[in-house]
Amino acid sequence: MRLVKLDLDHAPYDILIARDLLTQVQHILPLLPQKRVAIVTNETVAPLYLPQLQVALEANGVQVQAIVLPDGEKYKTWETLNLIFDGLLGARAERKTTLIALGGGVIGDMTGFAAAVYQRGVPFIQIPTTLLAQVDSSVGGKTAINHPLGKNMIGSFYQPKLVLADLSTLDTLPPREFSAGLAEIIKYGLIDDLAFFEWLEANIDVLMARDTDALAHAVEHSCQNKARIVAADEKEHGQRALLNLGHTFGHAIEAGLGYGAWLHGEAVAAGMVLAALASKELGQISATDLERITALIAKAGLPTVSPALGAERYLDLMAQDKKVDAGKIKFILMRRLGESYIGELTVPVIQAALTAGCAAA
Numbered sequence: 001m002r003l004v005k006l007d008l009d010h011a012p013y014d015i016l017i018a019r020d021l022l023t024q025v026q027h028i029l030p031l032l033p034q035k036r037v038a039i040v041t042n043e044t045v046a047p048l049y050l051p052q053l054q055v056a057l058e059a060n061g062v063q064v065q066a067i068v069l070p071d072g073e074k075y076k077t078w079e080t081l082n083l084i085f086d087g088l089l090g091a092r093a094e095r096k097t098t099l100i101a102l103g104g105g106v107i108g109d110m111t112g113f114a115a116a117v118y119q120r121g122v123p124f125i126q127i128p129t130t131l132l133a134q135v136d137s138s139v140g141g142k143t144a145i146n147h148p149l150g151k152n153m154i155g156s157f158y159q160p161k162l163v164l165a166d167l168s169t170l171d172t173l174p175p176r177e178f179s180a181g182l183a184e185i186i187k188y189g190l191i192d193d194l195a196f197f198e199w200l201e202a203n204i205d206v207l208m209a210r211d212t213d214a215l216a217h218a219v220e221h222s223c224q225n226k227a228r229i230v231a232a233d234e235k236e237h238g239q240r241a242l243l244n245l246g247h248t249f250g251h252a253i254e255a256g257l258g259y260g261a262w263l264h265g266e267a268v269a270a271g272m273v274l275a276a277l278a279s280k281e282l283g284q285i286s287a288t289d290l291e292r293i294t295a296l297i298a299k300a301g302l303p304t305v306s307p308a309l310g311a312e313r314y315l316d317l318m319a320q321d322k323k324v325d326a327g328k329i330k331f332i333l334m335r336r337l338g339e340s341y342i343g344e345l346t347v348p349v350i351q352a353a354l355t356a357g358c359a360a361a
């Protein structure tokens with residue numbers, strides 16, 4: 001088993017990574033303040049993984065309530081969040097009841113938000129079952145729901161007590177969802193880890209074949225990078241915003257097309273290409289660097305061309321970004337391959353990147 005620690009002063013926690021972790025409830029039991037949990041999952045994941053977890057917990061005397069939500073980014077809403085509260089209140093869940101998020105990033109983000117506000121805060125545990133959730137969303141405590149006007153606009157920072165990343169759950173993940181997870185993995189290389197980017201270039205084929213060792217390394221290394229950045233800036237006062245590479249454009253794509261049309265990872269992938277194009281426009285990365293970034297993203301089965309929403313619509317959607325400060329949109333840009341920074345772009349540079357990076361209208 002691989003162990004990554006998130007060293008937050010007020011709430012350190014472990015990220016455990018291995019195959020067949022789901023039923024190893026000995027990692028969960030000592031963290032429960034009361035032998036009672038509510039597992040929040042969805043209609044796709046429940047038949048695959050809920051019974052094993054539930055049986056293992058109940059065999060250890062834990063009272064288990066399951067809350068099964070509809071599946072999809074379009075359900076990451078206030079209404080669905082309320083279904084969690086309906087379930088918890090209906091079963092008289094208490095302050096010491098632990099919420100367990102069993103699923104991808106949508107379930108993790110919504111369960112974390114529910115845990116942050118139910119009775120003003122109850123413990124929660126992340127059991128991520130998508131690659132994207134294992135390498136990114138289950139770690140770091142960002143929780144949220146979407147608003148029609150903007151992605152993840154309503155939420156809180158609220159840390160889990162534990163992350164259990166069972167690599168065997170990835171066996172059932174559809175290829176498109178697997179690729180979506182690779183987008184966030186590639187992101188870590190581009191933020192500040194050229195060696196990891198180069199490792200990904202060399203290993204993308206074995207990763208796509210879901211080789212166990214390569215996958216375990218990619219998940220562990222991604223979690224180490226994310227844990228390092230989050231530990232230094234939990235509430236995103238500064239450098240944590242680097243984890244938003246590709247997201248300023250990407251969130252505009254998700255909201256602009258309607259949540260769920262493109263997967264989050266797909267939008268981030270195309271958004272990273274737009275960020276690279278803007279960085280090249282500024283003379284900071286070369287045509288060869290741009291080609292390497294685009295080639296890796298394409299080999300990971302991800303889109304490199306963004307949808308033609310029109311520059312005005314992109315600008316309008318990006319004006320809602322959470323990084324906007326005094327009306328100015330902040331972007332994560334590339335100083336060179338494997339080194340990113342938080343900066344601003346002029347409208348002509350944004351337009352040039354969109355012209356080069358979007359499909360013809």
Ligand SMILES: NC(=O)c1ccc[n+]([C@@H]2O[C@H](COP(=O)([O-])OP(=O)(O)OC[C@H]3O[C@@H](n4cnc5c(N)ncnc54)[C@H](O)[C@@H]3O)[C@@H](O)[C@H]2O)c1
Nearest residue numbers: 044071104105106129130132133136137142169172173264
């Ligand atoms: N909090 C954060 O730091 C953070 C980071 C990155 C992304 N996110 C959020 O995460 C969400 C995207 O997460 P995602 O990519 O996991 O999408 P998702 O949660 O929608 O899961 C993708 C699909 O895979 C299914 N699924 C889950 N596990 C499965 C399995 N093991 N086998 C088969 N199917 C399975 C789901 O039911 C869903 O249909 C977005 O809402 C994004 O904003 C949050």
Ligand SMILES: O=C(O)C(=O)C[C@@H](O)[C@H](O)[C@H](O)COP(=O)(O)O
Nearest residue numbers: 136140142151152240243244247322
């Ligand atoms: O953890 C972070 O910080 C991230 O930015 C990770 C992103 O991959 C994730 O999609 C996050 O939800 C985006 O953050 P947001 O604050 O722009 O919603």
Ligand SMILES: [Zn+2]
Nearest residue numbers: 184247264268
């Ligand atoms: Zn993301």
